[in-house]
Amino acid sequence: MAQPIVKLNHVSKSYGDSTVLKDINLELEAGKFYTLLGPSGSGKTTILQTISGFTSVDAGDVYFDGQRINELPPNRRKVNTVFQDYALFPNMNVFDNVAFGLTLQNVKKAEITRRVTSALKSVHLNGYGNREISELSGGQKQRVAIARAIIMEPKMLLLDEPLSALDAKLRRDMQYELRELQQRLGITFLFITHDQEEALAMSDEIFVMNDGVILQSGTPVDIYDEPINHFVANFIGESNILNGVMREDYVVEFVGKRFECEDAGMRPNEPVEVVMRPEDLTITTVENGKLVVTIDTQLFRGDYYEIAATDDDGNEWLIHSTNSVPDNSRVGVTFAPNDIHVMRFNESEEDFDARLETYETDD
Numbered sequence: 254m255a256q257p258i259v260k261l262n263h264v265s266k267s268y269g270d271s272t273v274l275k276d277i278n279l280e281l282e283a284g285k286f287y288t289l290l291g292p293s294g295s296g297k298t299t300i301l302q303t304i305s306g307f308t309s310v311d312a313g314d315v316y317f318d319g320q321r322i323n324e325l326p327p328n329r330r331k332v333n334t335v336f337q338d339y340a341l342f343p344n345m346n347v348f349d350n351v352a353f354g355l356t357l358q359n360v361k362k363a364e365i366t367r368r369v370t371s372a373l374k375s376v377h378l379n380g381y382g383n384r385e386i387s388e389l390s391g392g393q394k395q396r397v398a399i400a401r402a403i404i405m406e407p408k409m410l411l412l413d414e415p416l417s418a419l420d421a422k423l424r425r426d427m428q429y430e431l432r433e434l435q436q437r438l439g440i441t442f443l444f445i446t447h448d449q450e451e452a453l454a455m456s457d458e459i460f461v462m463n464d465g466v467i468l469q470s471g472t473p474v475d476i477y478d479e480p481i482n483h484f485v486a487n488f489i490g491e492s493n494i495l496n497g498v499m500r501e502d503y504v505v506e507f508v509g510k511r512f513e514c515e516d517a518g519m520r521p522n523e524p525v526e527v528v529m530r531p532e533d534l535t536i537t538t539v540e541n542g543k544l545v546v547t548i549d550t551q552l553f554r555g556d557y558y559e560i561a562a563t564d565d566d567g568n569e570w571l572i573h574s575t576n577s578v579p580d581n582s583r584v585g586v587t588f589a590p591n592d593i594h595v596m597r598f599n600e601s602e603e604d605f606d607a608r609l610e611t612y613e614t615d616d
């Protein structure tokens with residue numbers, strides 16, 4: 254990576270007895286869309302605030318464009334934040350809300366008008382300058398908040414769950430718009446969400462957090478296909494997670510059978526967890542199945558059926574199928590070696606990367 258725009262180096266933060274950031278290391282490249290994804294209370298907002306300057310760190314260093322900024326006050330940092338509740342001024346109209354930062358800087362009136370017009374255009378609100386905030390929909394308020402942030406021409410935009418107040422349809426539309434805006438402006442976005450689908454859809458890179466720790470970072474595809482542990486596998490999408498044993502390189506045993514897989518680099522007979530995504534399982538005849546299951550229930554999800562089934566050992570399975578299968582029928586389930594993903598218990602991201610590298614070079 255060229256010089257990162259943001260670097261957090263061994264950053265920790267506590268409130269009283271509770272450590273909310275534990276030795277965070279993070280590097281962000283300029284011009285990309287990053288997402289912090291994790292459950293409530295995992296420390297996402299706190300990371301954002303160490304970058305915006307609204308929170309000081311107890312240990313470690315925060316760098317922006319190569320400069321250490323631990324002591325730099327928020328108003329001198331080249332980042333702007335878009336908040337979940339938009340934090341608009343209800344007594345000002347749209348124009349004045351968007352112009353606010355420039356007015357504080359005593360920018361000339363003509364330039365303010367030019368820049369507000371351009372910022373409103375960027376978020377598809379041309380002609381809304383005279384509207385009162387109370388006359389706007391949730392999505393429009395959200396866009397005003399974004400216009401107010403981008404008008405300051407920050408090098409980076411921090412977005413703290415900006416879509417969470419919107420209904421499902423508008424939220425989807427805004428996902429497209431935000432992604433498109435980021436690409437058009439070319440500035441770095443650091444976006445917070447606890448919605449895994451949103452993170453997968455929008456990001457160049459995702460950081461999955463839990464309990465003050467970054468568990469895994471990577472592209473959406475990497476994280477979806479190669480979750481490093483139970484928490485990530487469960488949090489990112491639907492999964493079947495089973496206990497298994499790695500018998501040798503490329504051979505894993507679970508549900509009492511041995512299967513060829515693409516994982517290696519573990520001790521022989523090491524206990525592991527096996528992840529299989531519902532969409533990677535295919536329903537077939539009992540004779541052709543690698544497993545045999547009984548169908549419990551199914552839900553029609555629009556473009557597929559989500560099928561719950563149980564195997565003869567009592568393990569529950571979730572399977573996505575484009576065809577409906579009658580309840581209580583016995584069917585076979587098949588899958589390929591690369592549909593099996595093996596995870597070590599409590600593997601760190603470094604160990605995981607090292608293991609991936611070992612068997613990638615073996616091939």
Ligand SMILES: Nc1ncnc2c1ncn2[C@@H]1O[C@H](COP(=O)(O)OP(=O)(O)OP(=O)(O)O)[C@@H](O)[C@H]1O
Binds near residue numbers: 268291292294295296
């Ligand atoms: N000013 C504060 N004083 C004390 N504790 C705080 C403070 N700010 C945050 N915390 C605690 O730090 C932890 C992490 O909070 P943070 O807001 O970073 O989580 P989050 O992942 O952004 O959660 P959410 O998705 O709910 O916004 C929480 O347990 C929270 O209660």
